[in-house]
Amino acid sequence: MLRYSGRRLLGAIPLLLGIVTLTFILLHLAPGDPTTAYFNPNIPPDVIEQMRRNLGLDRPLPVQYLDWLRSFFTGHFGYSFSQHRPVAAVIGDALPNTLLLSGISLVLIFVLGCAAGVVQAVRQYSAADQVLTLLALAIYSVPGFWLGLMLILLVSSPVLSGWLHLPISGMVSIDHEYLGWWGRVADRARHLVLPVIALGLASAAGVARYMRGSMLEVVGQDYIRTARAKGLPERRVILGHALRNALLPIVSLLGLYLPLLFGGTVVIEYVFSWPGMGRLLYNAILARDYPVVMAATFLFGALVVLGNLLADLLYAAVDPRVRYDGR
Amino acid sequence: MLATLVAWGCGGGETGGGTGAPRTDSAGRGGTVVVAARAEIPGVNPLVAPPDYFASQIERYVLLMPLVQLGPDLQPEPWLARSWDLRADSSQVVFHLRDDVKWQDGQPVTAGDVAFTFRKAKDPDVPFPNRAYFDRWDSVKVEGPHTVRFWLRPYSQFLFGWTQVPIVPEHVLGDVPDSALASASFNATSPVGDGPFRFVIHEQGDRWVFEANPDFPADLGGPPRVDRIVYRIIPDESTELTELERGDVDLYLKLPPDQLSTVRADTSLDVLTFPSPTYAFVAWNTRRSMFSDARVRRALTMAMNRRQILQTVQAGLGSVATGPLGPWHWAYDTAWRPIPYAPDSARALLAAAGWTDTDGDGVVDLNGRPFRFELLTNPSQTRQDIAVMLQADLARVGVDLVPRTREMASLGQAIQSSKRLFDAFLLSWTEDMVIDDRDYWACDRRDDPLQFSGYCDPTLDAIMDSIPRALDRDRKRRLLRRYAEMVEEAQPFTFLYNQDGAVALRRSLRGVSVDVRGELRTAARWWLVPRSR
Numbered sequence: 001m002l003r004y005s006g007r008r009l010l011g012a013i014p015l016l017l018g019i020v021t022l023t024f025i026l027l028h029l030a031p032g033d034p035t036t037a038y039f040n041p042n043i044p045p046d047v048i049e050q051m052r053r054n055l056g057l058d059r060p061l062p063v064q065y066l067d068w069l070r071s072f073f074t075g076h077f078g079y080s081f082s083q084h085r086p087v088a089a090v091i092g093d094a095l096p097n098t099l100l101l102s103g104i105s106l107v108l109i110f111v112l113g114c115a116a117g118v119v120q121a122v123r124q125y126s127a128a129d130q131v132l133t134l135l136a137l138a139i140y141s142v143p144g145f146w147l148g149l150m151l152i153l154l155v156s157s158p159v160l161s162g163w164l165h166l167p168i169s170g171m172v173s174i175d176h177e178y179l180g181w182w183g184r185v186a187d188r189a190r191h192l193v194l195p196v197i198a199l200g201l202a203s204a205a206g207v208a209r210y211m212r213g214s215m216l217e218v219v220g221q222d223y224i225r226t227a228r229a230k231g232l233p234e235r236r237v238i239l240g241h242a243l244r245n246a247l248l249p250i251v252s253l254l255g256l257y258l259p260l261l262f263g264g265t266v267v268i269e270y271v272f273s274w275p276g277m278g279r280l281l282y283n284a285i286l287a288r289d290y291p292v293v294m295a296a297t298f299l300f301g302a303l304v305v306l307g308n309l310l311a312d313l314l315y316a317a318v319d320p321r322v323r324y325d326g327r
Numbered sequence: 328m329l330a331t332l333v334a335w336g337c338g339g340g341e342t343g344g345g346t347g348a349p350r351t352d353s354a355g356r357g358g359t360v361v362v363a364a365r366a367e368i369p370g371v372n373p374l375v376a377p378p379d380y381f382a383s384q385i386e387r388y389v390l391l392m393p394l395v396q397l398g399p400d401l402q403p404e405p406w407l408a409r410s411w412d413l414r415a416d417s418s419q420v421v422f423h424l425r426d427d428v429k430w431q432d433g434q435p436v437t438a439g440d441v442a443f444t445f446r447k448a449k450d451p452d453v454p455f456p457n458r459a460y461f462d463r464w465d466s467v468k469v470e471g472p473h474t475v476r477f478w479l480r481p482y483s484q485f486l487f488g489w490t491q492v493p494i495v496p497e498h499v500l501g502d503v504p505d506s507a508l509a510s511a512s513f514n515a516t517s518p519v520g521d522g523p524f525r526f527v528i529h530e531q532g533d534r535w536v537f538e539a540n541p542d543f544p545a546d547l548g549g550p551p552r553v554d555r556i557v558y559r560i561i562p563d564e565s566t567e568l569t570e571l572e573r574g575d576v577d578l579y580l581k582l583p584p585d586q587l588s589t590v591r592a593d594t595s596l597d598v599l600t601f602p603s604p605t606y607a608f609v610a611w612n613t614r615r616s617m618f619s620d621a622r623v624r625r626a627l628t629m630a631m632n633r634r635q636i637l638q639t640v641q642a643g644l645g646s647v648a649t650g651p652l653g654p655w656h657w658a659y660d661t662a663w664r665p666i667p668y669a670p671d672s673a674r675a676l677l678a679a680a681g682w683t684d685t686d687g688d689g690v691v692d693l694n695g696r697p698f699r700f701e702l703l704t705n706p707s708q709t710r711q712d713i714a715v716m717l718q719a720d721l722a723r724v725g726v727d728l729v730p731r732t733r734e735m736a737s738l739g740q741a742i743q744s745s746k747r748l749f750d751a752f753l754l755s756w757t758e759d760m761v762i763d764d765r766d767y768w769a770c771d772r773r774d775d776p777l778q779f780s781g782y783c784d785p786t787l788d789a790i791m792d793s794i795p796r797a798l799d800r801d802r803k804r805r806l807l808r809r810y811a812e813m814v815e816e817a818q819p820f821t822f823l824y825n826q827d828g829a830v831a832l833r834r835s836l837r838g839v840s841v842d843v844r845g846e847l848r849t850a851a852r853w854w855l856v857p858r859s860r
Binding site for chain 2: 030031032033043044045046047048050051054079082083084085086090093094149152153156161167168169170171172174175177270271272273275279280283286288
């Protein structure tokens with residue numbers, strides 16, 4: 001298993017190098033640079049020139065590329081053009097926020113999705129199944145930003161906002177610094193409610209559909225009939241025998257959802273004023289903040305690689321038929 | 328899980344440990360004002376931050392102190408400088424600073440800080456974005472702890488730069504090498520202020536928090552009435568409006584016109600507007616033969632229903648432009664009238680310039696070439712709407728306008744590069760408060776990035792050159808008016824409309840006064856009506 005992971009990770013190095021190189025080329029092919037992105041008629045041209053020199057944009061492209069590679073291997077990723085700080089610090093601010101948001105969403109997606117799927121499969125064609133199917137389909141087809149805006153309007157409606165004063169934007173309340181430790185945790189949690197729902201609900205609906213199908217397939221198998229025939233309680237049949245096998249295909253979804261979640265945060269972070277990676281990358285592209293775009297792209301790429309590896313490893317962990325390291 | 332959340336929800340801000348946020352007392356002192364803006368500011372160091380409308384206001388009115396401030400008539404008034412002496416020939420000026428102002432770390436603000444700020448602004452290795460402010464200021468000498476002398480070459484409005492660039496602390500930034508100044512921790516992580524408010528915390532992309540400076544000099548208004556200002560970044564307009572309606576935001580900067588009616592309908596909210604130096608325009612590339620004739624450019628302006636455009640995209644917030652000077656400016660002449668909307672006269676003017684529809688295809692032509700051009704603009708919804716309205720307006724006089732949208736950085740590249748690969752473009756931007764438009768029209772700057780139109784008129788050049796040299800205000804007013812009238816006559820740009828700035832605020836927030844000097848100018852005098860519930 002270790003050897004296999006090592007091989008996969010080694011193989012990822014040229015892939016990631018290719019990704020950042022391609023990003024670098026594409027970024028510089030796009031017209032404009034950070035100074036044209038400022039585009040302010042009140043700045044004299046010689047100051048713009050000075051800015052370009054300070055940012056190192058007057059040097060030949062290969063030199064800029066090698067320079068970036070060097071800063072990349074020394075771990076600080078260069079300096080952000082727009083925030084004037086090391087990129088590592090810029091990302092260090094935004095990444096935890098996104099990890100918090102998408103991590104909790106991921107838990108919600110799988111817990112909620114699996115639970116709904118199991119209920120639907122066990123009570124196939126019941127009213128609960130029909131309602132959940134309809135609901136899942138509806139939620140799945142709603143774009144995230146729209147769901148976000150509707151949630152904001154819903155909790156801000158006069159009826160709801162009176163007894164449920166949920167925050168609709170930002171990460172903390174304005175009195176956050178005055179709260180005790182538990183107060184701060186609670187404050188954070190309250191600010192997470194809406195973005196997590198907006199980010200996770202659609203994916204949870206998707207997982208529910210997969211889970212239902214997978215579960216239905218399993219409960220039709222001979223060994224489930226055997227388990228029932230042995231007189232095992234229905235609870236143990238479903239949760240102990242059927243669920244474990246039905247989860248197999250869902251595990252591989254986990255690896256696929258990881259990068260997808262990061263992509264989805266761009267819109268959700270915008271709507272809910274959440275200062276995370278999605279908004280950072282979006283603003284960096286608009287401002288032509290090359291070092292930040294490169295570093296963020298690298299992170300997203302690494303996440304896809306890791307997500308896929310994780311899915312494969314988990315697959316091996318839950319399915320005894322799958323073995324790596326060629327034995 | 329939901330049940331727990333509801334429990335948290337019930338208490339609102341009252342639950343939680345700690346001492347709780349400061350609240351407004353019955354006399355209307357204290358409390359927290361939440362200001363919402365759509366974009367993060369690039370930092371609060373005036374020496375290196377790229378020009379930013381709100382960053383500059385936070386620097387000047389909240390965190391730091393400039394030597395002088397602009398009064399209601401846009402003339403300089405004492406601020407950090409108690410007074411100043413100007414030598415009769417205007418070649419030297421001595422500032423006498425206040426001796427009762429301290430940085431938030433306890434150090435006094437001295438003449439050394441002023442000299443330091445000036446030297447850094449003049450340093451070629453520092454990317455100070457407003458170098459033009461001190462172009463004609465030559466040297467500085469500290470003559471006492473609170474006395475500083477400058478040598479300069481006289482010009483009009485020479486103190487303007489000192490109203491825009493506040494003094495920064497030498498004891499904090501003095502040891503930072505020039506190359507590291509742009510990334511100094513002072514800029515956005517741990518600034519040290521001397522203004523009516525002190526820096527508390529900055530969470531990148533989320534909020535800046537400032538607290539009242541209890542030592543702010545009494546004869547400058549004394550300590551602010553509110554305890555804290557939280558400057559929040561909320562990128563989405565709908566979210567921003569909802570926060571204001573809920574009462575979680577007190578002041579909403581840059582209210583978009585399409586939300587105006589919603590805010591006006593809410594009895595707990597108010598809208599304040601003011602004439603601003605922002606205007607929308609179409610720039611014609613006069614290097615192209617179809618736009619080289621002033622009659623053609625004038626005809627195109629006459630064909631545009633600018634009043635309707637203003638009503639549609641700005642909800643009427645502004646005025647149809649009468650040239651490069653807007654109503655916000657002291658030299659604006661209230662007798663000026665915009666070029667009228669007159670499609671028939673426009674057609675006649677085009678015909679006089681040789682453009683007629685000879686082949687009957689609905690598009691006027693000259694020497695077999697139809698009048699067809701591309702109008703570049705950026706992906707803003709407002710600009711896209713204007714472009715489509717212009718397309719319809721010009722079609723009525725037989726001109727075929729093709730709107731093209733380009734993302735801002737690439738649009739900037741197209742119109743600024745020496746090749747000038749565009750016919751015309753549509754943008755809106757904010758003018759500096761000192762009008763010096765030689766970058767746009769001067770003949771000898773035709774190859775510089777900002778001379779978009781390529782227009783050249785030596786007479787206009789002579790007038791523009793004399794404006795900065797006019798020390799007398801009446802003379803300067805006459806020259807500015809002459810300048811504006813000449814540009815309006817030639818129409819190298821079609822000036823569409825002057826935009827009014829707008830803010831929305833809760834009625835419980837008092838003391839807010841907005842004008843061309845900015846929305847945050849009276850921050851130290853804001854106060855909150857105590858909550859009735």
